[in-house]
Amino acid sequence: MTDTQYDRAPGDASALPDVEEGSSAGALIYTIGLALAVVLTAMSFWVANTSLLWVGGVSLGLTVLAIAQMGIHLVFFLHVTTGPDNPTTSWPWRLVC
Amino acid sequence: MQLFNQRSVAIETGCLLLSSYTCGMMSLAIGRWHYGATYFAAFVTFVLGVAFLTLELREFAGMIAVGGRPQRSAFLSRLFYPCRLSRAARHRGLIWLVVMMAQVAIKGLSATVERRLLCFSLFWHALDIVWVWLFTVVLPDGVLS
Numbered sequence: 001m002t003d004t005q006y007d008r009a010p011g012d013a014s015a016l017p018d019v020e021e022g023s024s025a026g027a028l029i030y031t032i033g034l035a036l037a038v039v040l041t042a043m044s045f046w047v048a049n050t051s052l053l054w055v056g057g058v059s060l061g062l063t064v065l066a067i068a069q070m071g072i073h074l075v076f077f078l079h080v081t082t083g084p085d086n087p088t089t090s091w092p093w094r095l096v097c
Numbered sequence: 098m099q100l101f102n103q104r105s106v107a108i109e110t111g112c113l114l115l116s117s118y119t120c121g122m123m124s125l126a127i128g129r130w131h132y133g134a135t136y137f138a139a140f141v142t143f144v145l146g147v148a149f150l151t152l153e154l155r156e157f158a159g160m161i162a163v164g165g166r167p168q169r170s171a172f173l174s175r176l177f178y179p180c181r182l183s184r185a186a187r188h189r190g191l192i193w194l195v196v197m198m199a200q201v202a203i204k205g206l207s208a209t210v211e212r213r214l215l216c217f218s219l220f221w222h223a224l225d226i227v228w229v230w231l232f233t234v235v236l237p238d239g240v241l242s
Binding site: 026027030031033034037038041044045048049059062063065066069070073074077078 | 103107110111114115117118121122124125128219222223225226229230232233234
């Protein structure tokens with residue numbers, strides 16, 4: 001147990017040097033990302049079809065959901081996070097350093 | 098006129114989200130130097146990419162069949178060209194993926210091949226972000242108008 005473990009940001013790969021741990025944590029990150037993306041996609045289809053929102057609000061709502069979903073993709077799929085840099089242990093970033 | 102069938106847009110989005118996910122699984126398999134899982138994830142990613150392209154092409158071919166050519170109006174060009182550009186990028190992505198799998202088979206998961214696969218996965222995930230913008234900002238104009 002190291003301090004860095006508590007310092008982990010969502011979407012960030014495991015900070016532990018253990019490779020096995022890293023890959024199961026990696027799979028979890030992609031799965032969470034997929035689940036969130038599916039929820040946001042379902043919400044945007046709901047927003048596009050609902051009559052609850054004012055007409056101008058539909059495109060605004062869709063834009064907000066689109067930006068949220070882009071954020072999800074950046075964090076969970078592209079691993080752009082605010083977590084501590086740990087290029088030596090987490091694939092894929094150890095390759096670019 | 099309803100230009101887009103929401104159901105097929107939903108299926109296309111599902112294909113892309115899943116292909117992004119399997120692309121991530123491929124990255125993890127590469128990280129573990131697991132060849133079988135790498136080929137399998139790449140294959141699923143490829144199939145989902147082809148399914149997406151087929152569905153989207155069918156959609157646009159249907160639109161052209163009812164007279165909705167991009168030359169007809171600025172509104173239609175605005176729908177056509179971003180989608181056409183992203184489809185072209187995805188075709189390149191699929192070719193890239195096949196080339197990369199050939200490199201994995203011939204050269205193995207060397208550092209160079211790994212780095213190239215990393216570039217591919219960045220490209221593939223970034224294309225997904227482009228699709229998010231397309232289907233929530235560009236396509237609803239066709240659906241809601």
